[in-house]
Amino acid sequence: MNAKNSIAELARWIDALPNTRRLAGHELHNYRKQFVDGWRIDLNLAENVSINLLITAQFPFVSPKIALIDRTKFLSWPHVEKDGCLCVFPPNTNVDPYRPVEVAKSLVAETEALLQCLLDGNLDDDFNREFDSYWLLSSDDLRHQFFSILPDGCDSQKVAVWSSSKFRIIGADEKSVLCWLKNRLQKDYDRTDTGFLVKLSKPLSPEEYPDCTEALLALISEDAPNFLESISDHIAKSFQPLTIILAISATNGTNYGVVELCRLLRANEKVSKCGRSNRVSVNGFRDGKAPLSVQLSQQTKYTKVVRSPLERADAEWALGGRGHDPRFAVLQKQRVAIVGLGSFGSFLTDNLIQAGLGQVAMFDGDLMRWENTGRHLLGGDTVGQNKTDALKRRFETNYPTIVSCESNPVDWQQRIETAESLDGFDLVISTTGSWKAECMLNDLHECSGKRTPIVYAWLEPFAAAGHAVAIMERSGCLQCGFTGAGQFSRRVFDWPAAPTTMVSQAGCGNEFQPYGITDSLHSIAMAVDLSVECLLGQLTASTHRVWINKDRKIDPIQRGWSVAWQTVPNFDTREEVVSEFPWSARPDCQRCS
Ligand SMILES: [Zn+2]
Known part of the structure; x- marks a missing residue:
């Protein structure tokens, strides 16, 4: 058995199926992964679904991949990657490299079962169970690392946040964060910023991940209404990024995601070192003097919601x-x-x-x-x-x-x-x-x-x-x-x-x-x-x-x-x-x- 024979064996099996064809070179190049060969296959489902079966240079030692032709399902169906590839077998599944056709047959059968469930909407809970993966896939900022030393299972609360150009560390209070920093960096620091942990009562599907200030405030008003005033106040007055952790209970533990509210500069706006804007009026009011609702409605337009993954660094986890x-x-x-x-x-x-x-x-x-x-x-x-x-x-x-x-x-x-x-x-x-x-x-x-x-x-x-x-x-x-x-x-x-x-x-x-x-x-x-x-x-x-x-x-x-x-x-x-x-x-x- 060598790779060439395995591909030939696979091709013979696929050619015998109805309505299949080998993919052209330009179709393989549509994927960022290095696929070396592939076939279009029509699946035997109630709805008409075609897929691409793709193999990498590591075939037959790794399983072929299945990709949906329709790329709009990313983050609206679970188990779909950005390029339409499906997660059919669990990660790290071992396959028998000496029986490539059997592997492909079971892959196609599993794909049909998975797609039928997805078409029927039976797997929406998987978004919640694998929240971390989907939140990561939909994250805007992967440059900053967010570490949390909050104990697991916290209720909604104010948290302490310390930021550097490399990472942010979030803890239940200032003392725990400064103590962590003293250990980690062997240096004394003296202050942290305030952030918020909001425990959500309902799971979020990727379509519900907050992508603007209004959507975020809507979530907060539902599950932590007592934070709304402080958060709105911050949005209205501060140029400091505000860190908010969303905590969501799932069957396999609590999932966390971070959103950072970042104030964008308006046209011709400059900020002094002490955080004051040179734009002194809001709707005729001097800055800071306008009613909060007026300031908020102005500033939400200039506030960006940046989603990032949160990495647990608390003792129990580590x-x-x-x-x-x-x-x-x-x-x-x-x-x-x-x-x-x-x-x-x-x-x-x-x-x-x-x-x-x-x-x-x-x-x-x-x-x-x-x-x-x-x-x-x-x-x-x-x-x-x-x-x-x-x-x-x-x-x-x-x-x-x-x-x-x-x-x-x-x-x-x-x-x-x-x-x-x-x-x-x-x-x-x-x-x-x-x-x-x-x-x-x-x-x-x-x-x-x-x-x-x-x-x-x-x-x-x-x-x-x-x-x-x-x-x-x-x-x-x-x-x-x-x-x-x-x-x-x-x-x-x-x-x-x-x-x-x-x-x-x-x-x-x-x-x-x-x-x-x-x-x-x-x-x-x-x-x-x-x-x-x-x-x-x-x-x-x-x-x-x-x-x-x-x-x-x-x-x-x-x-x-x-x-x-x-x-x-x-x-x-x-x-x-x-x-x-x-x-x-x-x-x-x-x-x-
Ligand atoms: Zn003795």
């Missing part, structure tokens, strides 16, 4: 699975302390924020160095900066709806001094890989009564295995699993030929270890998972999870299953799986017994 992840609402309210923002902690924090965590406080006194760039979230542009400062900027810029992101470029002990200060967090995560630091944290945890859970996560030498331990309120402490000097009782590997310091390491803080990002990502994912389960309240008892890396055979030293690991009940030697073990109190623990 980070909560487009509003469909029930975990988001819980995580958004929580506050987590991350101690240690090295390669492990940086990715872990990024993942938690993406999962919906609202508030993070980061603690790490280290500076970013070039040798960190191979496995750290940060790159060369931050070398020489405090890791927590650079991460704060990165997280705020990338996730500007974040509730709070705190950088503490110091050791955690300088900020979390008392046991009570642990209570300010829903979870503490330590990825320092330093026994000294984690032994101290465990000590403080015991003093606090372990009301706030702590997740400790670290890698064994050469990232040969990763561990994540969640210590909950009623159970042993971290020390229960370690010797006084920090030897882990469940380490998976021993390194018989390694220097003793390496063997005795409980953590991953050794920069000279030659593991790379691919060796640590699975362990990071395991720690993220355990942390999220903690935050969602799904973990009731202290838990230890282990992930064993593949034996890479390139470790400088041969690894061997440790005796300690082989004495763990139900110990696992399978590579690349997560094993879970309970974490219980050790009766002779130096700290908690």
Whole structure:
């Protein structure tokens, strides 16, 4: 099978149908898409309808397209594009390239069914269900991007709008918009303009999309009459564009479109910097002194309605699975302390924020160095900066709806001094890989009564295995699993030929270890998972999870299953799986017994 044979096969089938003909070159050029061949076909419908069946150079790997000859149906029938092409199959439908005639047959049959529904007017609700697509197709202005951080499902209300030459950002109030800007652009701004959100009670078909001020005011007077005076006042007096969001409920959620009212200049009219016109009279009244109705009737003529699409940028949409992840609402309210923002902690924090965590406080006194760039979230542009400062900027810029992101470029002990200060967090995560630091944290945890859970996560030498331990309120402490000097009782590997310091390491803080990002990502994912389960309240008892890396055979030293690991009940030697073990109190623990 090749494309030529497929086209020949298709042509044979079409030629056998009544009243068909191959399209001429100039007919194919009528389309902006690059169609390479096509046929005119009469369809078997109650009304006489002819269509063009068209193929692109990618045929038979993509389906042929069907186009109506009559191009007046755009935006009066759903599923019709500007050039008359029909959306018959859902987007991204896979077709069988080895049966081109079967594909064409089912396409024509589907087209007949679709057109019959369209002729009968049965699909008008599809305009509402796919409002975003049709509003986009009918938009006048695609140069400006409109972002909304309004929570979904708002009722009609005043909104705050901030504009730049590149984008507009719209929020429920000035504070939320300025906060978003501070995060996104890392700059302070001090004012926003007022706009309006109008929740419409009825769906709009494209023919009803407002295209002039009168049509827009008619919609507003029906569904938000209390805004009419302010909006009319603005039209009459201001040269500033006025942003109005139309919100329309549909079966699959709320749809949004933006209209901007822009005042056009009259003949010989100039506007001063402070927004005053040089045209001083309206129907004999000095500007601004005429009754509102007189001003309005004058100015609507000079006001243009510009329609644009609205892109949702609110936290729930951006980070909560487009509003469909029930975990988001819980995580958004929580506050987590991350101690240690090295390669492990940086990715872990990024993942938690993406999962919906609202508030993070980061603690790490280290500076970013070039040798960190191979496995750290940060790159060369931050070398020489405090890791927590650079991460704060990165997280705020990338996730500007974040509730709070705190950088503490110091050791955690300088900020979390008392046991009570642990209570300010829903979870503490330590990825320092330093026994000294984690032994101290465990000590403080015991003093606090372990009301706030702590997740400790670290890698064994050469990232040969990763561990994540969640210590909950009623159970042993971290020390229960370690010797006084920090030897882990469940380490998976021993390194018989390694220097003793390496063997005795409980953590991953050794920069000279030659593991790379691919060796640590699975362990990071395991720690993220355990942390999220903690935050969602799904973990009731202290838990230890282990992930064993593949034996890479390139470790400088041969690894061997440790005796300690082989004495763990139900110990696992399978590579690349997560094993879970309970974490219980050790009766002779130096700290908690
Ligand atoms: Zn203990």
